[in-house]
Amino acid sequence: MEIERMVAARRSVLAGLALLAAMMAAPIARAQDMQAGPVTGLPVPRYVSLKTDRVNLREGPSKEHRTRWVYQRAGLPVEIVAEFETWRRVRDADGSEGWVLHSLLSGRRTALVAPWSKAKGETLSLLREAGEGSAVVARLEPGVIANVASCAGSWCRVSIGGTEGYLRQDRLWGVYPNEKVD
Structure with a gap:
């Protein structure tokens, strides 16, 4: 013992x-x-x-x-x-x-959509193309998990529940600023 x-x-x-x-x-x-x-x-x-x-x-x-x-x-x-x-x-x-x-x-590779955002009812736009003027394909709530397909420059191509689109890289936790993901 x-x-x-x-x-x-x-x-x-x-x-x-x-x-x-x-x-x-x-x-x-x-x-x-x-x-x-x-x-x-x-x-x-x-x-x-x-x-x-x-x-x-x-x-x-x-x-x-x-x-x-x-x-x-x-x-x-x-x-x-x-x-x-x-x-x-x-x-x-x-x-x-x-x-x-x-x-x-x-x-x-996955990322959380703006987990730091605490504003009630706030949503972020998932865009068809990388660029602010692109069409919105979905509205995402903060904290949603996105699958990261790629990142280049300041945009990442992600998918969430079968919907694909682009989010600015600085709105994601799970990728580094300006990180290139293939």
Whole structure:
């Protein structure tokens, strides 16, 4: 019994040290100075999306760490800000951060439509072509998840529920300013 407690305590200390090492090894960077992740070699930070409708956000990079939040929205975009073994430290649109098992994340690019907008009844226009004078194909409420097909310049081609169109890139959380997405 005593040995089991000592082993559990040692694991806790090691997990804490691993978390500290991961945070020091992969500092949170701005999009313009992305670094390669120490585990995947992919850019950090980068946007991904949640693969399933139930994803635990944990305080640290192991299942022994307390669950801080449970996401219940597949396709929700999150930003990977650090990597450690099979765990990714993510940040959501509200700024909350924690660790998620990598297998619960997808490389599929999605974005939230103006999640910062709190005005009641506000809608944003999804346009037929990239340009302010283009015809409106749909009105979108803030917080809607859009699938990102491509971004070039200051416009992104997105689809929402089978409807395709263009939104200005600065109205989306899930793509970096002036990021080119193919």
